Amino acid sequence: MNVSVAPAAGGGGVLRADGEPARAVTDLAAEVRRLEERRPRWVWADTREVYPSLLAAGVRPARCHDLALTEGLLLAHEGRFGEPRSARAAYARLRGLPVPDDPHGPQARQATLFDEEAPEPDADLVAEVHADQLRRVERTADPHRFRLLVAAESAGALIAAEMARDGIPWRRDAHDELLTGLLGPRPVHGMRPARLQALADEVAAAFGTSFNPDSPQQILRAFKTAGVPVASTRARDIRQADHPGVEPLLAYKEMARFYSFHGWAWADQWVRDGRFRPEYVVGGVVTGRWATNGGGALQIHKLMRKVIVADDGWTLVVADAAQLEPRVLAAMAGDGGLARAAGQTDLYQALAQVFGGERDNAKIAMLSAMYGGTSGDAPKLLAVMRRRFPLAYRFVEDAAREGEEGKVVRSWLGRTSPPPSSGWRELVSGPEGGRAARDRGRFTRNFVVQATAAEWALVLMAVLRGLLPDPARLVFFQHDEVMVHCPAEQADEVIAAVGRAAEEAARLLFGATPVRFPMQAVAVRCYADAK
DNA sequence: ATTACTGGCGCC
DNA sequence: AAATGGCGCCAGTAAT
Numbered sequence: 001m002n003v004s005v006a007p008a009a010g011g012g013g014v015l016r017a018d019g020e021p022a023r024a025v026t027d028l029a030a031e032v033r034r035l036e037e038r039r040p041r042w043v044w045a046d047t048r049e050v051y052p053s054l055l056a057a058g059v060r061p062a063r064c065h066d067l068a069l070t071e072g073l074l075l076a077h078e079g080r081f082g083e084p085r086s087a088r089a090a091y092a093r094l095r096g097l098p099v100p101d102d103p104h105g106p107q108a109r110q111a112t113l114f115d116e117e118a119p120e121p122d123a124d125l126v127a128e129v130h131a132d133q134l135r136r137v138e139r140t141a142d143p144h145r146f147r148l149l150v151a152a153e154s155a156g157a158l159i160a161a162e163m164a165r166d167g168i169p170w171r172r173d174a175h176d177e178l179l180t181g182l183l184g185p186r187p188v189h190g191m192r193p194a195r196l197q198a199l200a201d202e203v204a205a206a207f208g209t210s211f212n213p214d215s216p217q218q219i220l221r222a223f224k225t226a227g228v229p230v231a232s233t234r235a236r237d238i239r240q241a242d243h244p245g246v247e248p249l250l251a252y253k254e255m256a257r258f259y260s261f262h263g264w265a266w267a268d269q270w271v272r273d274g275r276f277r278p279e280y281v282v283g284g285v286v287t288g289r290w291a292t293n294g295g296g297a298l299q300i301h302k303l304m305r306k307v308i309v310a311d312d313g314w315t316l317v318v319a320d321a322a323q324l325e326p327r328v329l330a331a332m333a334g335d336g337g338l339a340r341a342a343g344q345t346d347l348y349q350a351l352a353q354v355f356g357g358e359r360d361n362a363k364i365a366m367l368s369a370m371y372g373g374t375s376g377d378a379p380k381l382l383a384v385m386r387r388r389f390p391l392a393y394r395f396v397e398d399a400a401r402e403g404e405e406g407k408v409v410r411s412w413l414g415r416t417s418p419p420p421s422s423g424w425r426e427l428v429s430g431p432e433g434g435r436a437a438r439d440r441g442r443f444t445r446n447f448v449v450q451a452t453a454a455e456w457a458l459v460l461m462a463v464l465r466g467l468l469p470d471p472a473r474l475v476f477f478q479h480d481e482v483m484v485h486c487p488a489e490q491a492d493e494v495i496a497a498v499g500r501a502a503e504e505a506a507r508l509l510f511g512a513t514p515v516r517f518p519m520q521a522v523a524v525r526c527y528a529d530a531k
Numbered sequence: 532a533t534t535a536c537t538g539g540c541g542c543c
Numbered sequence: 544a545a546a547t548g549g550c551g552c553c554a555g556t557a558a559t
């Protein structure tokens with residue numbers, strides 16, 4: 001059963017179940033809770049608009065259909081990349097009305113919520129767009145797969161909202177201790193922390209002149225004046241210089257980044273009540289990976305992991321997929337040899353024999369194939385790969401060639417790559433055309449693998465969400481890694497659920513495949529203990 | 532004063 | 544000769 005939902009201000013809204021007339025309710029959350037027993041698929045314009053208030057009321061529906069996310073997937077598949085994807089835009093297109101632009105920028109959600117032009121809550125409208133989308137799904141290259149993609153993307157929207165609400169357990173006291181140990185006590189506003197200032201002073205002493213080590217221009221000038229010019233301010237270029245200022249400068253740069261990315265000001269903004277609550281953007285990356293809006297949740301520094309600690313009596317189950325992308329390639333390409341290697345826990349080790357006995361060689365060969373790498377030993381190793389794993393090799397080569405020709409490519413479930421930019425074709429026919437073509441080839445080559453890996457991870461999470469016992473909660477997701485916060489006594493059950501979810505995700509995407517997708521799951525008190 | 536871009540580097 | 548993909552975010556800087 002589908003139930004279309006249009007929320008209204010004040011906690012009410014309009015509901016419409018399939019085949020029934022729309023009806024207004026005064027307490028939407030209560031009504032959703034009541035109807036959830038019948039396991040409907042909730043259809044709404046945008047999970048980000050609807051779900052937070054339901055969550056606040058403690059309602060966590062099992063499944064939904066997010067019109068905006070689905071519209072984006074459909075438009076891309078239909079070759080209409082870039083058209084407005086909101087539910088209102090979709091409705092306007094259906095009706096031949098002026099199509100509103102998508103809200104964008106930091107005010108995106110406010111604009112969506114408070115736009116005075118917004119139509120009245122209308123469940124009929126939601127149902128109409130939904131029906132249209134279902135018809136369009138049937139016209140995709142593989143409707144069965146695309147339906148899974150839509151379901152997974154929509155589940156991702158639920159999970160993202162839930163994770164933003166639940167938050168990663170974050171110990172501010174431990175964070176402060178870590179920062180103080182590295183940088184010195186928290187400085188007054190506008191001052192450098194003591195350790196950072198000391199390093200800046202060391203740099204100044206080494207160069208015999210004071211300058212701002214945060215300024216790339218001033219760094220370049222300082223090295224030039226000292227008679228040891230550096231190619232850039234990249235750490236590896238600075239390291240080439242023979243000068244006493246190199247060491248303190250590199251130390252400064254490293255700490256300065258830490259201070260500004262993960263310092264006290266960051267914690268003031270993002271950590272509340274012992275939880276770090278980032279805002280995830282589902283499908284924020286063209287490949288279907290998630291992005292974040294502030295907080296930098298997908299770039300948490302490894303050092304920072306020691307401040308992510310389970311609540312008393314609780315535990316963190318941390319699980320990451322081992323070598324996800326080559327496994328995905330093996331399954332997609334149907335390459336028997338590679339699939340056999342991907343039946344092992346350590347895929348690269350299983351391939352070492354093929355590549356001269358070195359595990360590292362196997363890794364370089366696979367990564368070069370998936371990323372389009374050509375430096376170092378890559379050509380030699382790729383030649384081996386071409387001979388030994390011809391189907392996998394051809395799969396990524398085909399994707400690269402299509403990209404170079406300006407075509408779009410699709411993930412396993414049907415997510416479509418963006419077309420080349422408007423100026424690309426001219427660029428390709430110009431003097432630097434070969435480079436532009438190869439650049440795009442590398443992108444599409446990687447797209448098919450990265451996007452399918454993202455789909456596997458999304459399906460994994462959707463399945464896992466349904467298997468978790470209450471009150472265990474998904475609290476973190478980073479491309480191929482998930483974290484569950486749960487009572488300690490649930491750890492074994494959660495670890496088992498992760499394994500089952502991984503198997504189910506593989507089955508849902510690829511059916512019967514010899515490729516294994518092992519998840520290394522551990523229960524730890526502190527994130528830093530997971531690896 | 533505000534905005535847009537760049538270089539560099541963290542994560543996968 | 545060398546040529547790997549996807550991001551977010553910061554400070555500095557240039558442009559407005």
